[in-house]
Amino acid sequence: MRLxxxxxxxxxxxxxxxxxxxxxxxxxxxxxxxAEGWQAYSTGDFDFAAECFRGVEATQATADQTYSAxxxxxxxxxxxxxxxxxxxxxxxxxxxxxxTQNARKQSALGLARVDLAEGKDADGQSKLTAVMRDYPDxxxxxxxxxxxAESLFAPRADESKPGGFGVAxxxxxxxxxxxxxxxxxxxxxxxxxxxxxxxxANKYIELKTFDKAVExxxxxxxxxIAVERLRSVVVWRIARIxxxxxxxxxxxxxxxxxxxxxxxxxELYYRALKSLERVRALTAKENGQSSAPQQNEGA
Amino acid sequence: MLSLWENLRKYPALLLLVLVFAASCVVVAVNAxxxxxxxxxxxxxxxxxxxxxxxxxxxxxxIDQLIADYEKLHPDVExxxxxxxxxxxxxxxxTQLIGRTAPDMIEVGSGGTVGWALWPKFYARYFLxxxxxxxxxxxxxxxxxxxxxxxxxxxxDEMDGGYEETLQSYYRIPLSAFTERLxxxxxxxxxxxxxxxxxxxxxxxxMCRKLAEYGKKNHRRLVPIAGSGxxxxxxxxxxxxxxxxxxxxxxxVDWNGVxxxxxxxxxxxxxxxxxxETPIRAxxxxxxxxxxFFPQGYTSLSRxxxxxxxxxxxxxxxxxxxxxxxSLGVQSEFHLAVTEIPLPSKSNPRYGSYVAGPQTEAxxxxxxxxxxxxxxxxAEVALDFLxxxxxxxxxxxxxxxxxxxxxxxxxxxxxxxxxxAPHTEGYSASIEYEGPGAEMAYAQIxxxxxxxxxxxxEFVDQFMRAYHRxxxxxxxxxxxxxxxxxxxxxxxxxxxxxxxTSAPGATAVATGDSAAQYKRIMEAYVAQVxxxxxxxxxxxxxxxxxxxxxxxxxx
Numbered sequence: 001m002r003l004x005x006x007x008x009x010x011x012x013x014x015x016x017x018x019x020x021x022x023x024x025x026x027x028x029x030x031x032x033x034x035a036e037g038w039q040a041y042s043t044g045d046f047d048f049a050a051e052c053f054r055g056v057e058a059t060q061a062t063a064d065q066t067y068s069a070x071x072x073x074x075x076x077x078x079x080x081x082x083x084x085x086x087x088x089x090x091x092x093x094x095x096x097x098x099x100t101q102n103a104r105k106q107s108a109l110g111l112a113r114v115d116l117a118e119g120k121d122a123d124g125q126s127k128l129t130a131v132m133r134d135y136p137d138x139x140x141x142x143x144x145x146x147x148x149a150e151s152l153f154a155p156r157a158d159e160s161k162p163g164g165f166g167v168a169x170x171x172x173x174x175x176x177x178x179x180x181x182x183x184x185x186x187x188x189x190x191x192x193x194x195x196x197x198x199x200x201a202n203k204y205i206e207l208k209t210f211d212k213a214v215e216x217x218x219x220x221x222x223x224x225i226a227v228e229r230l231r232s233v234v235v236w237r238i239a240r241i242x243x244x245x246x247x248x249x250x251x252x253x254x255x256x257x258x259x260x261x262x263x264x265x266x267e268l269y270y271r272a273l274k275s276l277e278r279v280r281a282l283t284a285k286e287n288g289q290s291s292a293p294q295q296n297e298g299a
Numbered sequence: 300m301l302s303l304w305e306n307l308r309k310y311p312a313l314l315l316l317v318l319v320f321a322a323s324c325v326v327v328a329v330n331a332x333x334x335x336x337x338x339x340x341x342x343x344x345x346x347x348x349x350x351x352x353x354x355x356x357x358x359x360x361x362i363d364q365l366i367a368d369y370e371k372l373h374p375d376v377e378x379x380x381x382x383x384x385x386x387x388x389x390x391x392x393x394t395q396l397i398g399r400t401a402p403d404m405i406e407v408g409s410g411g412t413v414g415w416a417l418w419p420k421f422y423a424r425y426f427l428x429x430x431x432x433x434x435x436x437x438x439x440x441x442x443x444x445x446x447x448x449x450x451x452x453x454x455x456d457e458m459d460g461g462y463e464e465t466l467q468s469y470y471r472i473p474l475s476a477f478t479e480r481l482x483x484x485x486x487x488x489x490x491x492x493x494x495x496x497x498x499x500x501x502x503x504x505x506m507c508r509k510l511a512e513y514g515k516k517n518h519r520r521l522v523p524i525a526g527s528g529x530x531x532x533x534x535x536x537x538x539x540x541x542x543x544x545x546x547x548x549x550x551x552v553d554w555n556g557v558x559x560x561x562x563x564x565x566x567x568x569x570x571x572x573x574x575x576e577t578p579i580r581a582x583x584x585x586x587x588x589x590x591x592f593f594p595q596g597y598t599s600l601s602r603x604x605x606x607x608x609x610x611x612x613x614x615x616x617x618x619x620x621x622x623x624x625x626s627l628g629v630q631s632e633f634h635l636a637v638t639e640i641p642l643p644s645k646s647n648p649r650y651g652s653y654v655a656g657p658q659t660e661a662x663x664x665x666x667x668x669x670x671x672x673x674x675x676x677x678a679e680v681a682l683d684f685l686x687x688x689x690x691x692x693x694x695x696x697x698x699x700x701x702x703x704x705x706x707x708x709x710x711x712x713x714x715x716x717x718x719x720a721p722h723t724e725g726y727s728a729s730i731e732y733e734g735p736g737a738e739m740a741y742a743q744i745x746x747x748x749x750x751x752x753x754x755x756x757e758f759v760d761q762f763m764r765a766y767h768r769x770x771x772x773x774x775x776x777x778x779x780x781x782x783x784x785x786x787x788x789x790x791x792x793x794x795x796x797x798x799x800t801s802a803p804g805a806t807a808v809a810t811g812d813s814a815a816q817y818k819r820i821m822e823a824y825v826a827q828v829x830x831x832x833x834x835x836x837x838x839x840x841x842x843x844x845x846x847x848x849x850x851x852x853x854x
Binding site for chain 2: 030031032033034035036037038039041042043044045062064065067068071072075079102105106139140143146150153154155161162163164165166167191192194195196198199202203205206225226227228229230233236237240241244264265266267268269270271273
């Protein structure tokens, strides 16, 4: 009897100890557990994130909670530091079985991106094309267009080539350019339009088609660039290319002036200021006024 | 009860265990109570702890005053400074963060190269993203011109110093700004040279010669410049920028206004840019010429040793930042003055034609950055304290007391600090000599040249052999890092996309406007992809050129 009492006492002590050391996430709702999962994912704690998502997936959760948990699991396996593409594919596929439009869109985009990440370019590209076709007015289709173009433009590691890379061929580049241009014609005001224009400008610069590059940079600026630092790059590029490649001194002057006005706290400010003086002098010279061009910024 | 006691007495080990457990419960409870600011006999207060490595008396006192003013306004809050020496600071922070015992506010960004790589991971894991706060006005600016201005817009750099590019979020609240200048011993310079400090490199060189002669004549151990492995770089970089500013247009193949590491390395690797080109050679030769006026073996001297040499009056000049202004002023027994590193004049027959202008400081960001930890129990109060510290009035006051430059628009620095005001007129560096992977070889071989052990031709020959050996692998490393950055951006895009599709949990984690953040992330992603693709194309073009038989390549 005494021994029994002591045993009960020991169990109570052990239970108290165990409670004291317990983890915190058993107290919240499934929403809180999902928030913990996404939080852990955002901070790179992928194992814990997967554990949280699995915890929700295994319970009688609502349809929305199940969607979030499965999307979370697919995303973790896909984008963690050491991806597990097999599991990512499994969960993205499972997402498609949920009867909601959001789940199907995320599934289609995710499966395509897993293919690309695994180097199955043709499969990935065809799935991205399908996303654009099946959900034409969606955010996922806009992103699919960007990833598809990126895949068509991307250089590939190739040990046999100088520098260890093979750059995209002409046909692939043209396909990528057309794809983005078509997308922009179909959905001109889409939220990623500025990003698409910047992407087009990057490629036209690589191809040294500078008039097209400037055309897209102007369009990107018109669409509104959210990242201020990138807007400064776009304004600089318009001014610099207009001056040195297109010899369009009027446009160059306008954009140097804009740069000087808007980006006084950047490293290129003084160069822009000196360049503005230079193009003004060039314009004056073209117009027959007697003002010699200024010396270049440097020597 | 008595019978339980009788029983327990028979089991002393168990009894001991129970007693120890009870005692530790009491200790933990008391500590927790104290940690929350409720020490026995005191009124319960919210305690904020702020850790930093600014140990100088003046800085400590200025922050103490700021804290006292804040506590006067908020009697329910107590703010404590935790001062950790810089040498062990990163390790200390690392341990505190991992152990989840970190203070509420931490000065971030230390730790050299290792720290540089790790801080973004720390921010993501342990620090509060501040996006939702920085677009709201700072309440402590009420009644000033900044009353309705969003907090980040009240900064001279629009709080760029607080923005973490890799995470596309604000994580730091900078309190001060810094620039670097040439400090000199005014008494000594005036005695040897005269009242007007040289404005050109030619005069500067002449003054250095006179100072060296003066030392010899008076049997004093005097060197003109207190150079060290750290300080000499400020000279080198100032002249590199001045001499090579015109490399921007030929090297910046993606026209983004910045010469990337690969845009710089590819042409040097292929020979399109040669280190024997006159502006580059002039850059090295000028620094070698000047280094004759540094202490012998200066590259192995530490920054502190150089400062000591200067303070002892055994060196006439030193380059360092505005952060040292007060401590140098207090410790020196001579009049201290501050000026610019003089550049060669346009009429200099050897260097004049290459000089574009000085280094720009237009791009400097706020420093002394403070982050708020996620484990803080009083994160909102910590943010309130930081808003107080960065209000127009208080930021001016605290920086005047610290002898540092304020970061808030309209806040005035001390008059003595006016020479440190950032210069917006000037250029940024447009070429990097080291090359990815060849940094170690560059450090060793360039020192041999600067110390006179190698001729310029020998330096170029030895360095280029190392360059061809190391750079291809170094470029692969740079590109791998680029991939990691892209992957990181996609991770954040995925959370925003999940939040935009109303996935429960994701909406709670994604602070701020998810649609706007998603657009920002995708723009940054596309820009980064563009740089990567352009860098690879540029690198392959140069690698192909390098493979061509000699005589077919070259600029």
